[in-house]
Amino acid sequence: MALSNSYRTCPNCGTEIPAEAQVCPNCGEPLPPQSAKAWFKNLNAAEIFLLILGSIMLLIGLVAV
Numbered sequence: 001m002a003l004s005n006s007y008r009t010c011p012n013c014g015t016e017i018p019a020e021a022q023v024c025p026n027c028g029e030p031l032p033p034q035s036a037k038a039w040f041k042n043l044n045a046a047e048i049f050l051l052i053l054g055s056i057m058l059l060i061g062l063v064a065v
């Protein structure tokens with residue numbers, strides 16, 4: 001998966017569409033956000049906190065073993 005690409009392919013009709021598009025302009029298929037940045041933007045403060053906390057716990061777990 002190449003996140004740096006500015007284009008991606010619609011999973012429904014196969015049309016090349018802009019990576020930032022949320023809906024396919026050809027068939028109207030709703031598309032999940034592709035970039036990690038867009039995904040991160042959808043998180044609220046509590047989810048970001050839990051994500052960071054989970055990462056730290058995982059890191060501690062890996063170091064401790």
Ligand SMILES: [Zn+2]
Pocket residue numbers: 010011012013014015024025026027028029
């Ligand atoms: Zn499509």
